[in-house]
Amino acid sequence: MKGAGGAEATPVPPSEGRRIAPVLGRPRPDSRASARTGWLRRVAGRVAAVATLVERLGYTADARLLIITCENLGCAHATNVGAYDVLRAGVGTSASLMVPCPWAREAAAAYRGEDVGVNLTLNAPFERYRWGPITLAPSLLDGDGGFPRTANDLWDHADTDEVRRECRAQIERAILWGFDVNHLGTQLDALNARPEFFDVYLELATEFELPLRLQSGDSEPAYGFPFRRRAAEHGVLSPDRVLRPRTAEVLEQALAEIEPGVTELVVNPAIETPELRAAYPGWNDWASQHELLVDAASIPKLLERTGVTRIGYRALRDAQTASRA
Amino acid sequence: MKGAGGAEATPVPPSEGRRIAPVLGRPRPDSRASARTGWLRRVAGRVAAVATLVERLGYTADARLLIITCENLGCAHATNVGAYDVLRAGVGTSASLMVPCPWAREAAAAYRGEDVGVNLTLNAPFERYRWGPITLAPSLLDGDGGFPRTANDLWDHADTDEVRRECRAQIERAILWGFDVNHLGTQLDALNARPEFFDVYLELATEFELPLRLQSGDSEPAYGFPFRRRAAEHGVLSPDRVLRPRTAEVLEQALAEIEPGVTELVVNPAIETPELRAAYPGWNDWASQHELLVDAASIPKLLERTGVTRIGYRALRDAQTASRA
Known part of the structure; x- marks a missing residue:
């Protein structure tokens, strides 16, 4: 490594x-x-x-930089359309791929060089729409042959060697599919919230020389271990803070109040389909976020007015790699 | 056994x-x-x-009995709605569940005691929408972590012990989910077309005392081994012949020309959704079949006029079990 x-x-x-x-x-x-x-x-x-991170990215210390990350790429057809719509409208600046999901290959087939990372996936949270590991990982299965639905269930019986192997396979498969992978994320916070799983997360970021999606620093006390300091010690970069607006209204407000530093705004755009409605009770929030975010005229104008510069994870990866050269 | x-x-x-x-x-x-x-x-x-089978089912030798089997239950949300629509309209008489598919749990949640069997699934034929085994079965994986797309690919490297274990797990899971499983089928003919895989198919039918969905007897010469005779030797029942109309037009014609004996008419009802369109190029045939088959007025009338009696697989299972008593 x-x-x-x-x-x-x-x-x-x-x-x-x-x-x-x-x-x-x-x-x-x-x-x-x-x-x-x-x-x-x-x-x-x-x-x-x-x-500071903004300075390493070539901006002055008071710059307001924003990554708008579309989650759930690969999860469903509805989220694939949603994520690529928002990226191609020029509003979203990154997307996080869920490799083991049923529609990941469609995401790969539709890829045209967008800013994409891998959202390491060890859970299948929906009750009626399921998926499982891509490696032989008995400790990552629930009783129904797929991933467990919750992070707690995962933590209860996941073997960290199997976690490492499964996560590495997800990254390698995304690369094999042609994605220019530029960050790692963790679905349901599974790899961020527990020290023994965070070790795997950090190890993979170091091995593949990729930035990590991490929780904001102010959440460290609640987590009980200094995950941001540990990432920094290993030269692994991460946005300064992360916002996860659920509704379109909160999302719109968040866009208007971006602070100095590098902010990651996590969004969940999806088109409304019968499958999405059947899979996820909160589908309406995702569809509303999509409607808001494909409006390529107003959001860039709003961000320009408030002095916010949008960047992708490629910028972070390049800065992280440069520091090792 | x-x-x-x-x-x-x-x-x-x-x-x-x-x-x-x-x-x-x-x-x-x-x-x-x-x-x-x-x-x-x-x-x-x-x-x-x-x-003859019709006689064992309590009908005279010239009776025309028809099982209308909805395939792809569990495969997608679109096919779940399609299959249950057609069963509940009173036109379809059975459905075949694909346990490892992403939407199988929705099919289980929506089950209300309908006539259902397990379509043993060892392939994931769609290019952009994928699933894989529910057991640890390295020989049943393609390079992408799911089932192979074609039966030929499966036959090339599937270990029959892993096939048996995976298939048994699929049957047991369906039973665990509450399905009153009353037949076994084989997706893409994988377990019917090769003698070494047919052994597994027949063994499971014997073990679970279930009828098998088999190809029509006139296809035996092309298959090169007497699968129907072997099933009969083991006391395993199967409809006398199977019809697989692709388009709604051919399906309608098939309904009008049912011959004496027990005919299985395999249908693929699905509602039209963005996911189905993205997954399967032939989606239009499935949607057209659905439209035709939910017409609860005309089809029962047509079948009545031509003297056709609809039955489910439960009748076959009961006859098979009775002969062992």
Whole structure:
């Protein structure tokens, strides 16, 4: 595996990373950082790794960057149409593929080089529409031959070696299908919320040199372990915060209030079909999000007015890779 | 396993079975059969097993019996609605469930005691909509983690022990879900067309005491082995012939020309949905069949005029079980 120890070799306590002035930006009035100027010059190449994310992406520290990630690519025909509609309308900037789902091959067949990552999938949450692992993984099955419906059920009996093998197979299959995979995500938070599963998540991000979709930093106390610091220690990038609006109304409001830094806005566009209605009781929210997000005129205008720049996960992947070069 | 040798113990060459007059019916003017009257009385209990199927079902030898089997139950939401529509309109008389498919659990949730069997499923023929085995069966996977798309691909690398285990799991799961399973079928003819796979098919029919959906007898020469004779030797029943009309027009014509004996008419009703259109290029035939078959007024009237009686697979299962009692 490449690059697993980049940040570990840097003699800076990880907790102080954010307090050190970026070399390429304007020095901050931070006395501790100023006192270390000589040291800073010596490790200049590495210090870029602790600049704020927007700066590493080539923007000023107060920039408002936004990734609009369409979830559920591959999950159903309705979500495939939804995700590609929103990407091709120029509003969405990324999509997260669920490789083991019944319609993943349609997503592959329709792919035209869009910004896509893999949403590592270890659950099948719908009661009446199901799927299962693509590897031989007895510990990842529920009694019905598919993935368990909930993350709790998964955590109760998933073997982490089988999790690793299944997740790696999902990434490799997406690559084999022709996707230019540029991030990893985790369905239902399964790989983010438990330390032993997070180890697998981080290991795969390091191995494939990909950014991770992580929960916002302010949720770390509730999770009980410093997953963001651990990702940073391994040189793995992630947006600064994540928003998951459920309804179209909340989504519209979120778009109007994007803060400085890199925000990921997770959306679930889907066309309304009989299958979607039968599979998911919340189908109406997904269909409303779709309607809002395919409006290619108003959303880009709104974001321009509020000074928000849309980016994809490719930018994060490139910055992550560059820091290892 | 019960009753695997019923017919074998009877000293009648299987090929002559149909020429022997049924004990409970009117004797036919057949000199060979008349000459054996004394012998016939001695084995009367067993001879019932070689009466024609319609007679075993309690009808006269010239009766025209028709099973209208809806395929693809469980395959997709569109086919679930299609199959239950046609069953509940009173036109369809049976349905064949595909347990490993993504929508099988919806079919289970919607079940209200209809006449249902298990269409043993070892393939996933659609290019963009996929599913895989419910057991750990490496030899039943294609390179993409699901079932192979064609029967030829399956036959090339399927281990018969894994086939048996997967098929048994499908039957047991259907029973667990609450289905009163009353027949076995085989998707894409996979278990009918090759002797080594037919062994598994017949073994499961014997074990679970279920009738089999088999190809018509006139196709035996092309198949190269006497599958119907083998089923009969094991006391396993099957309709006398099977019709698979593709278009609604051919289906309508088939309904008007049902011959004496037990005919199985295999239909593929499905509602038209975006998913079905995306999954299956021939969706229009399925939707047209659905439109024709939900017309509960005209088809029963047509069948009544031509003297056709509709039955389900339960009648066959009951006759098969009774012969073992």
